[in-house]
Every structure is written in C-alpha cells, then in structure tokens.
Amino acid sequence: MSIPNEIKIGILGAGGKMGMRIGANLKKLSNEIFYIENAEAGIKRLDEIGIEVSAPTAVMGQLDFLILAVPDLYINKITTEVVPDMKSDAIVLLLDPAAAYMDQVCIREDLHYTVIHPCHPALFKDQPTLEGYHDHFGGISGLQDIVSTHWKGTRDKYELACDVVREMFAPVDQIFEITLKQMAFLEPSVVEVCGLSLVSVFKELVEEMDKRGIPKEAGMSFLLGHIKIELAILLLGSNPASDAAMIAMDYGKDKIIKADWKKVLTDESLNEVLAKMLKLDKNSAQAP
Ligand SMILES: NC(=O)c1ccc[n+]([C@@H]2O[C@H](COP(=O)([O-])OP(=O)(O)OC[C@H]3O[C@@H](n4cnc5c(N)ncnc54)[C@H](O)[C@@H]3O)[C@@H](O)[C@H]2O)c1
Secondary structure: OOOOOOOOEEEEOOOOHHHHHHHHHHOOOOOOEEEEOOOHHHHHHHHHOOOOOOOHHHHHHHOOEEEEOOOHHHHHHHHHHHHHHOOOOOEEEEOOOHHHHOOOOOOOOOOEEEEEEEOOOOOOOOOOOHHHHHOOOOOOOOOEEEEEEEEEOOHHHHHHHHHHHHHHOOOEEEEEEOOHHHHHHHHHHHHHHHHHHHHHHHHHHHHHHHHOOOOHHHHHHHHHHHHHHHHHHHHHOOOOOOHHHHHHHHHHHHHHOOOOHHHHHOHHHHHHHHHHHOOOOOOOOOOO
C-alpha cells in the first residue's frame, strides 16, 4: 500500500524530540503536513527550520492521520481535548504503549488507533552505509525495525498507519506486529527497567575506571569491545567463552543481581512502574 496524496497528517508535539525527527522525514512526502506545538521552545525550533505552527482548533477536524508526539504523561489530558474534534475514520498513532496500556487515551469508536515503537538500529544489524552505523537512534540513515500493534479500528487503516510509520522512521527494515501487552512488556520492562538500569551500571563502571587512572580511550575501547563480544557469545552463540570467564560471570551475577529479579517482569510490576511513569499514583499530570 502507498500513502494516498490526499491524506492530511498532523504532528501534535511537532517541536519536541520525536516531533522534530518525524517532521524532518514526513516533510519529504507530497502530503499536507500540519505541525502543532504549544511550547515557546518548540515553536522556536520549528521556526528555525522554516516551519509554521498550526492551531489545533483550526486543523484537528481536517486531519486523516494524527501522530501523538507528546509526552505520555499528558496523553490523557491532551487526547481528551483534541480527539472529540477529529473527523470520523481518522487514524491516531501513538509512539509508545504506556498510555494505551494504562487506558489513558480518549477513544472514539469511529477512529482507528495504532501503537508503534521504534526498535532503533540494532547492534548486530548490517547497515548498508557507514552513516547507517553512526545513526544510533535511527530515522536518519540507520536501518531499524519497528514494533507495532493494531490496537483499534480496521485492518486497512492499520496497514496505512504502518506505511506512514515506514516514512517517519526511514530507513525501516521490518515492522513486527505484536500485542499491546507484549509491547508494554518490551518497553518499559525489558529495555528500561532491566536494560537501562543495567547500562547505568556500565556508566558507573566508566567512572570507576576513571578513578583508577585508566586512560578514558583505553577503558572505553576495552569495555565496549567486551560488551559486544559478550553479547555475541551469550545472545548469538557466536563462540564459547572460556571456562574461567564463566566462573567470573557466575561470581558477579551472584554478587550484583538479586535472586528474585524476575519479579520486575510480572504484570503487577509493569502496572506499578507505568503508574509511576505516568504519575497515575498522584493522579495529577497536568499538560503544560
Ligand atoms: N524521545 C525518545 O527517545 C522517544 C523514543 C521513542 C518514542 N518516544 C515517544 O514519543 C512521544 C513523544 O516523546 P518526546 O520524547 O518526543 O517528548 P518531548 O517532551 O521531547 O516533546 C513533546 C512535545 O510536545 C509538546 N506538547 C505538549 N503538550 C502539547 C499540546 N497540548 N499541544 C501541542 N504540543 C504539545 C511539547 O511542548 C514538546 O515540544 C512519547 O509517546 C514518547 O514515549 C520517544
């Protein structure tokens, strides 16, 4: 499927981190794009690249496709404000599963909802260009995959949403369709609760190397090279580690990791961390 020319696309939060990235790619399409942003800093960033901001009240009723590039924390309040003004049969695209999983999105039965999240260019993915290897986030030249959920609405609109997503995050390799709950398990449970917290330990290791006077370049090269081969050994089975290295690994795991760490992978833990992230415990997330 290709994107029909008449489809009007709106980016809500166009001056934010994702909005700026997505806008730069969607600008290449022949479709009419509306950039919606309410913060002074965001409006200035858009102005610097020659983009004029639209008022939501002026455009919401015309849009066929609305991208929610706003903080997850405010999605409840923002969608409650804008979704009632949308035209029937339009598509709403969410860039993160948190708000959808926690029932924070204003739903209309006559709209279509897709949730996606970029995988970012994966460590061992072959990149067709050298620039691709340097685009760590993706969306510029780094080939990446996307995970997506056909959340609500018709299948053809979900497929159209995937076509737009290919342009938003280009170059895109595969779009993997998974459930909303699986996506919420991946983010935050897998990549933030577990992944980012473990990587924060690597960051502290860098500080520890520094304290011991290890030259930064040498320490970083040693650490990053070893992280790469250790991932290849344990996740890809590329070649076996030495017996002594496996003894050191078990020693470290026993000292560093709590025996019951997999509790963070339960539904209860997912609800708990998402409630914290969306500040639902305080029930007071006010959009700026
Ligand atoms: N930043 C990332 O690395 C990343 C990666 C993947 C997915 N996401 C998802 O993308 C979405 C946006 O995140 P972000 O990091 O770009 O947020 P951000 O805070 O960088 O940008 C959000 C923008 O929305 C604007 N905004 C807020 N309320 C608004 C309103 N009522 N009307 C118009 N504009 C409004 C803000 O001024 C800001 O410019 C979230 O769902 C997030 O989970 C972010």
